[in-house]
Amino acid sequence: MTQKQMRKNTIDAEEIKLFAESSAKWWDESGPFAPLHKMTPVRMAFLREELGDVKGLSVLDIGCGGGLIAEPLTRLGARVTGIDADETAIAVAAQHAQNTGLSINYIHGAAEDLVAKGKSFDVVLALEVIEHVNDPVDFVSLCAALVKPGGKIVFSTLNRTWKSYLIGILMAERVVQWVPHGTHDWKKFIKPSELAALCAREHLHVCSAKGLAFNPLGGTFYVAPHDLDVNYFLVTRKPSAR
Numbered sequence: 001m002t003q004k005q006m007r008k009n010t011i012d013a014e015e016i017k018l019f020a021e022s023s024a025k026w027w028d029e030s031g032p033f034a035p036l037h038k039m040t041p042v043r044m045a046f047l048r049e050e051l052g053d054v055k056g057l058s059v060l061d062i063g064c065g066g067g068l069i070a071e072p073l074t075r076l077g078a079r080v081t082g083i084d085a086d087e088t089a090i091a092v093a094a095q096h097a098q099n100t101g102l103s104i105n106y107i108h109g110a111a112e113d114l115v116a117k118g119k120s121f122d123v124v125l126a127l128e129v130i131e132h133v134n135d136p137v138d139f140v141s142l143c144a145a146l147v148k149p150g151g152k153i154v155f156s157t158l159n160r161t162w163k164s165y166l167i168g169i170l171m172a173e174r175v176v177q178w179v180p181h182g183t184h185d186w187k188k189f190i191k192p193s194e195l196a197a198l199c200a201r202e203h204l205h206v207c208s209a210k211g212l213a214f215n216p217l218g219g220t221f222y223v224a225p226h227d228l229d230v231n232y233f234l235v236t237r238k239p240s241a242r
Contacts, residue, residue, distance in 0.1 A: 009110070009112060009134070009138075010110060010111065010112060010133040010134060010135055010138050010139045010142060011085045011110050011133070011134065012132060012133055012134040016085045016086050020086050020087075020088050020089070023065075023066070023086055023088035023089040023092060024088060024092060026065055026066025026067070026068070026089060026092045026093070026096075027066055027092070027096055033065070033066070033068070036065070036068055036128070037068065038219070038220065038221055039212065039221050040068050040069065040072070042212065042220075042221045042222060042223060043069060043127065043156070043212075044069070044072050044073075045223070046210070046212075046223055046233060047069075047073070047125075047154065048076075050152070050154065050207070050208065050233075050235050051123060051152065051154075053077075054073060054076050054077060054078040054123070055076065055077030055078065056077060056078075056079070057078050057079065057122040057123055058078075058079045058081070058121045058122045058123070059073055059078045059079065059080045059081070059121060059122065059123040059124075059125065060080075060081050060082075060083065060114070060119075060121040060123070060124045060125065060146055061073070061080060061081070061082045061083070061125045061127070062083055062084075062111050062124065062125065062126045062129055062143070063083075063084055063085075063126065063127070063128070063129035063132070064082030064083060064084050064089075064090075064093060064106070065084060065086070065089050065093065066089055066092045066093045066096065067082055067092075067093035067096055067097060067104065067106070069125065069127060070082040070093065070097075070104050070106075071096070071097060071100065071102055071104070074097075074102045074103070074104050075102070078123075079105075080104050080105065081104075081105040081106075081107065081121070082104055082105070082106045082107070083106075083107040083108075083109055083110065083111065083113075083114065084106075084107075084108065084109075085108070085109065085110050086108075087108045090106050090107070090108040093106050094106045111139070111142040111143065111146060112142055114146055115142055115145045115146060119146065120145075120146055120147065120148045120151075121146060121147060121148060121151065122147075122148055122151045122152075123147070123151055123152050123153075123154070124143050124146050124147045124151070124152075124153045124154070125153075125154050126139070126143055126153065126154070126155045126156075127154070127155075127156045128156055128157060128158075129155075129157070130155060130157050130190060130195070131157050131158050131185075131188050131189055131190065132188070136190055136195075136198060137198060137201075140195070140198040140199060140201070140202055140204075141201075141202055143155075143202075144199075144202035144203075144204055144238065147238045148238070149238055149239060149240050149241035150237070150238065150239070150240040150241070151237070151238055152207070152235060152236065152237050152238075153199075153204065153235070153236045153237075153238070154233065154234075154235050154236075155195060155233065155234045155235075155236070156212065156231065156232065156233045156234075157189070157190055157195070157231070157232065157234075158189045158190075158230065158231055158232075159189060159190075159191055159192060159228055159229055159230060159231070159232055160186065160187075160189035160190060160191050161189075161191075161229050161230070163229040163230055164186070164189055164229065164230045164231075167214070167230050192209050192228050192232055192234060195234050196209070196234065199234070199236045203238070203239060204236040204237065204238055205236060205237045205238075205239065206234065206235070206236050207235040207236060207237050208233070208234075208235045209228060209232060209233065209234045209235070210223050210224065210225050210228070210232065210233050211223070211224035211225070211226070211227040211228040211229065211230070211231065211232045211233075212224065212230075212231035212232060212233060213227050213230065213231070214230075
C-alpha cells in the first residue's frame with residue numbers, strides 16, 4: 001500500500017451529518033428513504049442479471065445505509081459486508097438484520113479503512129455513493145483496490161444534466177419532497193463518461209452502462225438501457241491476475 005493510499009479520506013462529513021438526521025428511519029418505506037425502497041426491486045434485478053449467481057461470493061456494499069441491498073443479497077447466499085460512515089445507519093442495519101435472522105458483517109467506517117487492512121472482495125457495490133464523497137478520483141481508486149482480480153464493481157449514481165437537476169433536485173427535493181432538501185448537490189453529480197474515465201485510470205474495464213428511470217404514472221423505477229440522463233448504473237471488471 002502506498003503512502004498516498006494511506007492518506008486518502010473520501011468521507012464528506014457534512015453529507016454524513018445530513019443523512020444521520022434521518023438514519024433512524026431507514027426501514028420506513030414511506031419515510032425519507034422511500035425512493036430507495038422503490039428502487040430496491042429494480043436494483044436487485046439488475047444486480048442478479050449483471051452478477052449472476054452470488055451464492056458464496058464476498059460482496060462489499062459501500063455506503064450500505066440501513067441494509068436495503070445487503071439483506072436481499074444475503075438471502076441469495078452472498079457473504080455481505082456493509083460499511084457506512086453513518087454510525088446510526090450501521091446500528092439500524094445491524095438491528096434489522098438481527099431481527100430478521102440474517103448474518104451480515106456491518107462496519108462503521110469508510111472504504112479506506114478496509115484498504116488499510118488489506119481487505120478484498122469478489123464484488124464491490126457503490127450504489128448512490130460517489131455523488132456524496134469529497135473526492136471521486138480517490139473513491140474510484142479505493143473501490144479498485146478493494147475488488148479482487150476478475151471481480152466486478154457496480155456503481156450507480158446521478159448524471160450531471162439539466163434533466164437530473166429538474167428531476168433529482170427540483171422535483172424530488174422541493175416539489176414532491178421525496179428526499180430532504182439538500183440531499184444532493186448537482187455540481188457533485190458525475191457524467192457516465194467522466195466515471196468511465198476514472199475507472200479507466202484504475203485499469204477497470206467497463207462491462208455495461210444502463211439507466212435507471214422513473215415512471216411517474218405507475219410510480220415505479222425501471223432499467224432503461226438507453227436513457228442515462230438521470231440515474232444510471234456503470235458496471236466494471238478488474239482484470240484477472242496473470
